[in-house]
Amino acid sequence: MTSMVVGSNLLVDLLSGPRPAEWASLREAAEGRLEGRDLPTTKDEAWKYTDLKALAAIPFVAAPRATVDISAYLLPEMVGTRQVFVNGHHAPHASCASAVPAGVRFLPLSTASEACHALGTVKNGVTPELFEDLNSARFEDGAVILVPKNLKVALPLHLLFLTKADTPIAVFPRVLVVLEPGAELELVEEHHGEGTYLSCPVVEVRLGEGAILRHERVQRESPEAFHLGTLKAEVGRHGQYHSRTLSFGARFSRQHPWVRLAEGAEGTLDGLALLDDQQVADTHSFMHHAEPNAVSHQLHKCIVDGKARAIFNGQVRVAPGAQGTDAKQQSRNLLLSETARVDTKPQLEIYADDVKCSHGAAVGQLDPEELFYLESRGLNADDARNLLTYGFAADVLQRVPVASVRRALRQLVMARTQAASLGVLA
Amino acid sequence: MLSIKNLTASINGTPVLKGIDLDIKAGEIHAIMGPNGSGKSTLGKVLAGHPAYEVTGGEVLFEGRDLFSLAADERARAGLFMGFQHPIEVPGVSNSSFLRLAYNKKAEAEGRDELDPLEFDDFIHEKIKLVAMREEFLDRSLNEGFSGGEKKRNEILQMAVLEPKLAILDELDSGLDIDALRVLGDAVNRLQRADRALLIITHFPRILETIQPHHVHVLSGGRILKSAGKELALELEERGYDWVLEASAAGGAR
Ligand SMILES: Nc1ncnc2c1ncn2[C@@H]1O[C@H](COP(=O)(O)OP(=O)(O)OP(=O)(O)O)[C@@H](O)[C@H]1O
Ligand SMILES: [Mg+2]
Numbered sequence: 131m132t133s134m135v136v137g138s139n140l141l142v143d144l145l146s147g148p149r150p151a152e153w154a155s156l157r158e159a160a161e162g163r164l165e166g167r168d169l170p171t172t173k174d175e176a177w178k179y180t181d182l183k184a185l186a187a188i189p190f191v192a193a194p195r196a197t198v199d200i201s202a203y204l205l206p207e208m209v210g211t212r213q214v215f216v217n218g219h220h221a222p223h224a225s226c227a228s229a230v231p232a233g234v235r236f237l238p239l240s241t242a243s244e245a246c247h248a249l250g251t252v253k254n255g256v257t258p259e260l261f262e263d264l265n266s267a268r269f270e271d272g273a274v275i276l277v278p279k280n281l282k283v284a285l286p287l288h289l290l291f292l293t294k295a296d297t298p299i300a301v302f303p304r305v306l307v308v309l310e311p312g313a314e315l316e317l318v319e320e321h322h323g324e325g326t327y328l329s330c331p332v333v334e335v336r337l338g339e340g341a342i343l344r345h346e347r348v349q350r351e352s353p354e355a356f357h358l359g360t361l362k363a364e365v366g367r368h369g370q371y372h373s374r375t376l377s378f379g380a381r382f383s384r385q386h387p388w389v390r391l392a393e394g395a396e397g398t399l400d401g402l403a404l405l406d407d408q409q410v411a412d413t414h415s416f417m418h419h420a421e422p423n424a425v426s427h428q429l430h431k432c433i434v435d436g437k438a439r440a441i442f443n444g445q446v447r448v449a450p451g452a453q454g455t456d457a458k459q460q461s462r463n464l465l466l467s468e469t470a471r472v473d474t475k476p477q478l479e480i481y482a483d484d485v486k487c488s489h490g491a492a493v494g495q496l497d498p499e500e501l502f503y504l505e506s507r508g509l510n511a512d513d514a515r516n517l518l519t520y521g522f523a524a525d526v527l528q529r530v531p532v533a534s535v536r537r538a539l540r541q542l543v544m545a546r547t548q549a550a551s552l553g554v555l556a
Numbered sequence: 557m558l559s560i561k562n563l564t565a566s567i568n569g570t571p572v573l574k575g576i577d578l579d580i581k582a583g584e585i586h587a588i589m590g591p592n593g594s595g596k597s598t599l600g601k602v603l604a605g606h607p608a609y610e611v612t613g614g615e616v617l618f619e620g621r622d623l624f625s626l627a628a629d630e631r632a633r634a635g636l637f638m639g640f641q642h643p644i645e646v647p648g649v650s651n652s653s654f655l656r657l658a659y660n661k662k663a664e665a666e667g668r669d670e671l672d673p674l675e676f677d678d679f680i681h682e683k684i685k686l687v688a689m690r691e692e693f694l695d696r697s698l699n700e701g702f703s704g705g706e707k708k709r710n711e712i713l714q715m716a717v718l719e720p721k722l723a724i725l726d727e728l729d730s731g732l733d734i735d736a737l738r739v740l741g742d743a744v745n746r747l748q749r750a751d752r753a754l755l756i757i758t759h760f761p762r763i764l765e766t767i768q769p770h771h772v773h774v775l776s777g778g779r780i781l782k783s784a785g786k787e788l789a790l791e792l793e794e795r796g797y798d799w800v801l802e803a804s805a806a807g808g809a810r
Contacts, residue, residue, distance in 0.1 A: 498607065503644035506604050507658040507714060508632035508665070517657070521648030525697070528648065552657055 144190060144300055150270055152240075156250040160258070160266035167260055179441045179473050180384060180412045185356050190328045192268070193217035193299040198292050200224045203322060205534045208288035213238060216292045218270045218301035229285055235276040236287055239304060242274050249274075249306050252334040252362045259386055261358040265302040265332040272304030279338075280312035286532050288318050293355070295325030303331035307345075311338035311366065318346045318535055323379075326354040335363035335371060337395075342370040346530055348539070351379035353407075361387040365395040367421075372398040374530065376539060377411050378546070388416040391424035401430040402526040404546050405438035405470075412441040419447065419485075423454035431526055432463045433519060433547070434470035445477040448485050455485040463493040464522050512548075519547040557582045557753045558603075558623075558722055563614035564778075565602045571612070572598045574778035580722065585754045587764055587789065590775035591797050596757045597641050599775070600724045604638040605631050619721065633665040635721035639711040639728055641757075645699040651710065652694040655680060655717050662718055683716045686746065688739045704731030712740045716747060723747075724755040729763040741766030761789040774800050 145164065149157055169186050170177040196217045204212075210229025213236060214221045220238035230236045239249070250266060258266070273289055291303045309315055321329060329351060337343055343363075351357045357380040365371045369392070377383055389397040403411040417426045432440035440463060448455045463472040476489040496518050504514035523543045530536040544552075558580040565573040572595045580586050588596055602609045603616065605628030616623040618636060626634060646654070659679075660670040671679055680694065687709050699707050708728055715723055725744070729737055744767050748754055756767055764772070764786060772788040773780045776797060781804040782788070792800070 497644075500644050500646055502604075502606050502628060503640065503646070504654075505628040506606075506632055506638055506640075507654075507718070508629050508661040509657065510629045510661075511627070513657075513661075514629075517649055517654075518646065521646050521697070524648035528697075 144192070144264060144268060149267070153249060157267050159250075160263040163257065164260065164263050164267060170260065176414060176443070179439070180382070180410060185328065185382065188298045188326065188328075190298045190300040193219070193270075193293070193295075193301045193327070195219045196294045197221070198224075198294050200290065200292065203290055203292070203320070205288055205318070205532070207532055207534055208286055208318065211236070211285050212288035212290060213273045214290045214292065215271060215273070215303060217294060217299065218291075218303060220271045224290075230287070231281070231283060231285075233278045233281055234283055235274065237274055239272045239274050239306070240270075248308055248336060249304075249334065252336055252364050259360060261330045261384075262332050262360040262386070265304060265330045265360070268300075269302035269304040269332070272306070275305070275307045275315070275317070277309045277313040277315050277341075279310040282314040283316070286316035286318055289320065291319075291321045291329070291331065293321075293323035293325075293327050293329060293351070295323065295327040295352075298326045298328075300328040300330070303329065305331070305333040307333070307335045307343065309337045309341035309343055309369075312340045313338065314342040316344045316346075316531060318348070318532055320348040320350065321357065321379075322350050323352045323355055325352055327352070328356045328358070330358050330360075332360045333362070335361070337363070337365045337369040337371055339366040340368045341366060343372070344531060345371070345373040346532065346535060347373060347375040348535070349375065349377040349379055349383060350542075351383070353379060353381060353409075355380045357383040359383075359385050361385070363387075363389045363397070365389065365391050365397055367392045368394040370396040372396075374398075374400040374402070374526065375413075376526070377401070377403040378542060380411070381408065382410045384412040384414070386414055386416075388418070389426070390418040390420050391426060393421040393423055395421075395424045397424070397426040399426075399428045399430075400526060400529075402523055403432045403440055404523060404543065405432065405440055406435040406546070407438060408436070409438040410441070411439075414443045414445070416445045416447070417457060417459075418449070419452045419455040419457060420449045422452050424452070425456045426458065428459040429526070430459075430461045431522065432472060433466065433523060434463065434472055435466040437467075437469045439471045440473075442472075442474040443477060444475070444489070446479070446487060446489070448478075448480045448482050448487065450481040452482045453484040455482060455487070457485070457487045459489040461491040462522075463491075464519065465493060465495055466519065513552055516548045517552055520544055520552075523547065557584075557619060558755075559617045561615045563599075563602070563616060564612045565598065565609050566612055567598070567609050572609075572778050573602065576614070576775075576778075576780060578773065578780065580753045580755060582753055583750045584771065585748065585756065585767060585769045587756045587758060587769040587772045587786075588775050589758060589772065589789065589792055594776045595778045596775055597726050600638050600726045600755075600757060603724060604628060604636065629661075632718070633662050637715055637718055637720035637723045639708075639715060639723065639725040641726040641730070643699050643707040643711055645697075645702070647697045647700045649698050650694070651696055651698050652676075652680060654698045655694075655714065658714065659717050680717070683713060686716050686743050687713045689713055705733060705736050708732055709736065709740060712743050716743065719747065721751070722753045722755065724757070726757045727759070728756070729758055729760055737763060738766060761793045764789045776801055776804075
């Protein structure tokens with residue numbers, strides 16, 4: 131196809147390849163918006179702390195198929211409820227949906243196009259971010275999950291996106307989750323990889339009235355990876371969307387979670403990021419209280435070491451007429467080195483008067499009183515520091531409902547906080 | 557066991573302890589009473605090694621060793637324990653894991669065998685009976701969301717696990733209901749032995765009816781103004797502190 135006029139080589143390279151056949155109108159619309167656009171720079175307010183120069187300098191190309199040994203990634207609760215994607219392509223032999231209950235559709239997009247007319251229809255009313263449009267223009271495959279009315283799915287579903295890059299590649303994982311009214315589901319979405327690559331996942335969620343989705347999102351990309359993710363969730367009346375994003379990998383990651391709450395709905399956007407070396411993790415969230423009496427929770431925690439940098443921008447909008455809104459947002463950050471850096475900002479836009487909105491941001495070191503308490507029980511200063519750092523993160527992890535995921539993440543956090551030697555698997 | 561000579565200490569440049577002398581022998585129970593702000597908690601924290609307090613003079617020997625040559629954690633492993641007036645909450649660290657860690661650090665220092673999780677399970681179940689703590693508190697994060705009284709109970713559980721030679725209990729009784737006070741007082745008594753000692757900081761004589769002290773000291777303005785037997789606690793309850801302060805000013809209270 132195409133004679134896109136874009137300033138950055140990145141976009142030219144990525145869009146010069148063939149366009150997959152399905153979803154032509156979605157792709158054309160995205161390409162249309164991309165035309166003439168370029169990578170954001172630090173002059174753009176939303177990107178002022180996150181420099182994409184390093185990304186622009188790498189010649190990413192469309193990802194070839196690859197095979198990966200997935201045995202290390204299997205989770206016992208979900209051996210029969212998993213879909214695996216390698217380099218953005220579905221991996222049928224690594225996937226297994228034998229335990230998915232009847233009535234639930236849990237399929238690769240490539241085999242379920244007729245079921246996916248809803249793809250690209252969760253709209254937040256603003257122009258999609260460039261990376262979302264890139265995904266729409268070029269995604270190869272992804273997953274669709276459809277849960278019929280009132281069905282409560284007992285087993286969690288596992289979405290595994292693996293990337294193996296021998297040379298720099300770009301992958302565009304795509305997910306659509308539709309829960310009909312009264313349905314319930316637990317979803318674990320994981321991103322792992324090796325090598326230098328760009329991953330731009332887009333996850334669309336639509337929840338019918340009273341539907342409940344619990345969504346664990348684990349980002350363990352390779353240390354050389356760039357991860358720029360979009361999440362859009364539309365929550366119907368009295369529905370509940372609870373997500374927790376746990377970021378450990380990637381040289382650079384940016385998350386754009388967006389949630390729209392209808393009347394009486396409940397939304398959770400929790401996050402934990404563990405950063406070291408030169409890592410950058412940026413979250414720009416948007417919690418939209420569109421209708422009355424919705425409740426939202428956000429707890430975003432970062433542990434930042436080395437020369438790493440964390441950015442949190444938490445936008446909360448209470449629409450006119452969204453009376454009875456209850457919105458809570460907390461950003462808590464632990465700096466472990468002199469050179470670590472955190473920029474955190476709440477952004478409240480409140481157009482209704484009968485609302486409860488609370489927000490708080492804290493950036494600091496470990497509390498000397500807590501350290502002394504542990505030392506007074508015989509832990510040396512290093513052990514006390516490591517235990518408190520672990521505790522800061524474990525506080526978020528202990529709420530992860532799937533036991534094997536919780537255990538794996540705890541072990542990861544223990545290793546990263548040097549708490550493993552303490553032998554306190556909480 | 558503990559010998560304090562002319563101890564002075566300050567916080568943020570403000571002198572708080574202004575010359576404390578105190579001798580505690582093995583097998584003894586001492587109580588310290590005194591007005592708010594007189595320096596009772598400060599004395600406990602200085603002895604336990606809180607880094608914010610500066611020792612400006614004097615000497616403290618613990619079992620013959622210079623206490624101030626030891627860091628806080630070394631003092632703990634050497635057998636010193638302070639029950640906090642306001643215990644700290646530590647989210648994300650389970651109570652039982654923490655207790656096992658503390659136990660094993662001390663065992664390691666004493667050359668005893670460490671306990672694995674199963675062995676520790678048996679061990680801790682005996683200990684929670686001693687303080688009548690419900691099992692669910694073991695799985696919760698350390699002190700997180702505990703009520704004031706539950707935190708105090710957890711302090712005594714830690715004491716029971718660590719079996720210190722010298723325990724300084726700072727206002728164990730504040731925030732405890734009557735039953736909890738009796739249970740924890742009994743537990744402390746059961747932990748007391750001829751080779752151990754206790755320093756009880758309190759405002760109320762009631763706890764001293766259960767944990768009966770051999771000596772009661774009045775601390776005021778950073779000094780010990782009067783020391784006597786356990787009857788002093790009741791006398792203070794009746795008469796307040798003014799008479800001690802006045803007698804001290806007149807040079808006669810001791
Ligand atoms: N961090 C601090 N900065 C300044 N002054 C302090 C600090 N900590 C304690 N002090 C002061 O030291 C004095 C002694 O405090 P301490 O806590 O030892 O009193 P206390 O006898 O335990 O009182 P209470 O009976 O109320 O517990 C008080 O005047 C207090 O204000
Ligand atoms: Mg005090």
